[in-house]
Amino acid sequence: MDKFRKKSVEKNDFFNGDDGIEINKLLELIKESEYYSNIIQHFQLNEDDLTKINIPGAKTLFNVLSTSNKKLRKVDINVELQDIFFDYSSKFGILFKNIQENDYLNRINITTLKAYPIHSAEKDFFANLYEIDKYASILLKNDFKDILDTNLELLKQKKQHKKKYRLIHDTEDNLFFLRAIVSTDRYYNYDNALTAVIALLKLHFETLSTKVKYELNFFEYNESFLRLYFKTSEVKEIKGIGHLENTLLVSNDEIKREALRFSNICTIRFVASNNEEQRLFIKPKDVKTKVLTITHGMGVEKAFLNLEDFVKSNQNFEQLFKEVETITKIKEHNQIVHLVRDKIINSNTDEIKKFKYELTKILLIDIKTTTQLLEIFNKLIYLDGLEIDAKEYLRYLIYEALINR
Numbered sequence: 001m002d003k004f005r006k007k008s009v010e011k012n013d014f015f016n017g018d019d020g021i022e023i024n025k026l027l028e029l030i031k032e033s034e035y036y037s038n039i040i041q042h043f044q045l046n047e048d049d050l051t052k053i054n055i056p057g058a059k060t061l062f063n064v065l066s067t068s069n070k071k072l073r074k075v076d077i078n079v080e081l082q083d084i085f086f087d088y089s090s091k092f093g094i095l096f097k098n099i100q101e102n103d104y105l106n107r108i109n110i111t112t113l114k115a116y117p118i119h120s121a122e123k124d125f126f127a128n129l130y131e132i133d134k135y136a137s138i139l140l141k142n143d144f145k146d147i148l149d150t151n152l153e154l155l156k157q158k159k160q161h162k163k164k165y166r167l168i169h170d171t172e173d174n175l176f177f178l179r180a181i182v183s184t185d186r187y188y189n190y191d192n193a194l195t196a197v198i199a200l201l202k203l204h205f206e207t208l209s210t211k212v213k214y215e216l217n218f219f220e221y222n223e224s225f226l227r228l229y230f231k232t233s234e235v236k237e238i239k240g241i242g243h244l245e246n247t248l249l250v251s252n253d254e255i256k257r258e259a260l261r262f263s264n265i266c267t268i269r270f271v272a273s274n275n276e277e278q279r280l281f282i283k284p285k286d287v288k289t290k291v292l293t294i295t296h297g298m299g300v301e302k303a304f305l306n307l308e309d310f311v312k313s314n315q316n317f318e319q320l321f322k323e324v325e326t327i328t329k330i331k332e333h334n335q336i337v338h339l340v341r342d343k344i345i346n347s348n349t350d351e352i353k354k355f356k357y358e359l360t361k362i363l364l365i366d367i368k369t370t371t372q373l374l375e376i377f378n379k380l381i382y383l384d385g386l387e388i389d390a391k392e393y394l395r396y397l398i399y400e401a402l403i404n405r
Contacts, residue, residue: 003072003170004118004177006222006388014060014216021058023049026200029062029069029193035300039194042304043201053204057216061200061228064221065193072223073169074191074254075176077102078184081129081161086152087114088145094125094178096165104169115167115178128163128181130155166255168223179224180255186297190259192226195252198260199228202307203248217247217267217279220388224254229281231267234314236321241370242270244324246317247281248291260303262291264316266324266399272375280374281381282399283392284323289316323403330405333367337376340401351390358383373402 027047030036040047077099085095093114099105105113117125126133132151139148155161164184168177203214213233220227227249234246245267252260268280292309330336341363344352352359362380367373377398381391 004168004222006220006225008218008220008388009060009064010218011057011216014057015063018059019056020052020054021062021200023051023053023201023204026053026058026062026197029066030197033191033194034189035194038300038304039197039201042307043205045201053200054207055200055203055214055216055230057219058200061196061216061219064219065196065226068221068223069193071170071172073104073171074179074223075102075104075167075169076164076182076189077105077167078162078164081152081156081163084152086145086149091116092122092140093117113167113176115165115176117178118168119179121178121180124181125178129161166224182255183297188259188296188298188300188303189254190252190294190296190303191254192221192224192252195226195250195260196228198307199230199250199262202310203230206310214248226250226252229265234317235269238268238325239328241328241374242268244321245269245279246313246320248313249283254296256296259296259298260294262293262310262313264289264291264313264320265395266320268324268327268374270371270374272378273372278375278378280378280398281395282377282402283395284320284399284403285396289320291316327370327402330370330373330402333370333373336373336401336405337363337365337367339405340377340380340397343397343401347393349390349393351387352393355383355386355390377402 023045024047027039027045030039039045077096078101079096079099083097085097087093087095093116095112095114097112099111099113105111123133123137126136136148162184164182164187166179166182168179170177207213214230217229217231219229228251230248230250232246232248236244238244247265247267249263249265250261251263265281265283268282270278270280272278291312292306294303294306298306341360344356344359347353347356359380362376362383365376367376380398381394
């Protein structure tokens with residue numbers, strides 16, 4: 001479904017004149033967050049502070065997330081298995097009854113609703129139901145509704161089974177969707193909005209103390225996922241090729257265990273054959289460039305304490321430069337192209353499989369210089385129609401081919 005697809009917002013999509021955002025405006029993004037007071041306290045803020053966060057792109061980010069949050073409202077409900085049924089009308093969905101203890105649903109007078117599973121939610125629902133996901137999938141595929149219903153009723157007789165379900169309310173079409181099953185005890189809702197606010201405030205105060213400047217290059221998002229790519233003013237020359245820019249990636253996944261993460265990635269800036277400046281974004285494995293991490297199971301106090309690990313960013317950049325600098329010694333350019341082409345041909349990643357022919361066709365070219373190599377890799381990543389997960393796969397693959405060749 002398109003409204004839940006991961007989207008990319010590039011620099012040329014930003015508002016004209018987007019040179020940052022005021023602190024009091026930014027805080028509107030998390031007014032309803034249970035961690036609002038923690039943000040105020042940790043950063044020692046005044047809610048009415050008109051100080052401007054001078055990070056270009058921040059205003060566009062605020063607008064995109066604010067609009068998304070209004071259209072797709074997240075709702076967590078705790079429901080017993082006794083109050084769950086299957087509804088096959090028009091399309092398979094899960095019927096939740098006797099919903100209580102949710103202020104948002106109480107305000108709109110809803111105690112019963114049908115939720116359509118999205119992403120991997122259907123599989124996860126049945127996997128959490130005593131691991132009957134494969135069995136249930138076969139029953140649904142064969143239209144054996146009565147057998148699936150009987151299994152559900154039999155399970156209800158055996159044991160209490162209470163779970164917390166993450167729903168998405170599409171306020172435009174007034175439909176509900178099941179997004180995930182989350183922990184009932186140790187799940188802290190560090191969401192996209194909170195991630196954006198923490199990132200912009202943290203970088204704002206870093207600029208004030210270190211004079212390093214940041215700007216948002218582009219970002220990727222959907223209703224429960226966010227990646228922010230910040231260019232910094234830290235740059236090193238790669239002789240004969242171009243420059244390495246220190247790029248900070250701030251990412252968040254509201255569903256997976258690891259919520260908010262700061263890490264360094266590589267941006268190689270170079271002049272292409274048409275004399276235009278290009279940037280190639282590639283990624284090493286996160287484990288060696290991780291700056292800080294906050295998980296969904298981490299309490300608020302420890303989570304905010306982890307923000308102090310930000311000092312690792314500069315150390316990571318120095319190490320990345322040593323690795324990336326080795327591309328000046330590349331002699332067998334076509335060998336690297338061949339390696340990447342083979343990896344694409346043999347990839348089991350669904351998003352890569354869809355574009356295998358188009359991607360490998362781009363690589364059918366004789367490469368004589370490292371700059372040509374970078375240019376052709378950029379063409380891979382910016383192939384029209386390529387999904388965000390495929391781009392991410394290629395960023396890792398290209399880094400490995402260039403650095404660990």
